Amino acid sequence: MIRLKDKVVVITGGSSGIGLATAQRFVEEGAYVYITGRRQGELDKAVALIGRNVAAVQGDVSKQEDLDRLYAKVKAEKGRIDVLFANSGIIEHKTIDAVTMEHFDKTFDVNVRGLLFSVQKALPLMSSGASIILTSSIAGYKGMPAHGTYSATKAAVRSFARTWTLELKDRGIRVNTLSPGATDTPIIDGQVQTKEQAAALRANFAAAIPLGRLGRAEEIAAAALFLASDESSYVAGIELSVDGGLAQV
Numbered sequence: 092m093i094r095l096k097d098k099v100v101v102i103t104g105g106s107s108g109i110g111l112a113t114a115q116r117f118v119e120e121g122a123y124v125y126i127t128g129r130r131q132g133e134l135d136k137a138v139a140l141i142g143r144n145v146a147a148v149q150g151d152v153s154k155q156e157d158l159d160r161l162y163a164k165v166k167a168e169k170g171r172i173d174v175l176f177a178n179s180g181i182i183e184h185k186t187i188d189a190v191t192m193e194h195f196d197k198t199f200d201v202n203v204r205g206l207l208f209s210v211q212k213a214l215p216l217m218s219s220g221a222s223i224i225l226t227s228s229i230a231g232y233k234g235m236p237a238h239g240t241y242s243a244t245k246a247a248v249r250s251f252a253r254t255w256t257l258e259l260k261d262r263g264i265r266v267n268t269l270s271p272g273a274t275d276t277p278i279i280d281g282q283v284q285t286k287e288q289a290a291a292l293r294a295n296f297a298a299a300i301p302l303g304r305l306g307r308a309e310e311i312a313a314a315a316l317f318l319a320s321d322e323s324s325y326v327a328g329i330e331l332s333v334d335g336g337l338a339q340v
């Protein structure tokens with residue numbers, strides 16, 4: 092069954108990891124997908140990988156002019172958005188004693204401010220039946236050393252889904268949160284300095300996860316597909332955790 096036939100989708104942070112796997116899956120399911128990210132080279136590789144029904148728009152979600160340029164292009168080419176996957180995110184490990192104002196601003200600018208305006212500026216193109224999916228994290232409701240700022244941004248994201256569900260209900264737009272657990276993407280490597288440290292981080296996660304391994308980006312994409320499609324037509328305001336049980340037991 093093709094679940095997203097002729098749907099127009101925007102995926103922020105669609106050039107890598109979870110966003111890229113979701114873009115691939117959504118195109119397989121019949122959608123036309125716009126992907127964004129700051130690095131043009133990664134976007135070019137993603138477009139080549141996906142191969143059809145995809146367009147890349149370089150941009151930083153924390154920059155208003157980049158978001159305006161993204162949505163102006165979507166409006167000119169397609170005239171509407173059926174699904175928005177607000178997924179861009181960054182993490183920097185810092186314990187409370189090491190947090191700087193620069194680290195705080197950078198993390199909140201992308202994960203919270205960038206996500207909020209990604210949604211706000213998409214709304215004029217969205218109509219009844221549209222679905223908004225916000226990428227949070229199990230870190231938003233679980234304590235983890237050195238994750239304080241990141242986790243706070245993800246708790247904010249989850250909170251937005253509650254408010255926006257009520258604010259957008261009369262327009263027929265559903266808002267839900269998707270919270271991955273440890274998922275094997277480049278963001279894991281970016282949290283450490285060496286390959287050995289990355290392997291140790293993956294091993295530590297795997298040991299703590301009931302299913303005994305990290306998630307695959309494709310497994311998060313499958314949950315995004317559920318929230319994007321009419322299969323979730325009666326699902327609103329939830330947090331769907333996809334974490335191999337890490338934060339559930």
Ligand code: NAP
Pocket residue numbers: 103104105106107108109110127128129130131133150151152153178179180181182201205226227228229270271272273274275276277278279
């Ligand atoms: P990833 O492979 O590093 O992908 C992150 C994506 O976001 C990239 O496309 C990146 O492209 C883009 N991005 C980052 N900053 C951006 C900005 N300012 N403007 C526009 N795009 C930006 O990581 P991922 O694991 O797929 O992460 C996707 C989301 O899942 C994030 O929100 C992350 O917090 C969340 N998450 C991940 C995990 C995990 O274990 N992997 C767990 C829980 C939640 P550029 O760098 O080129 O901009």
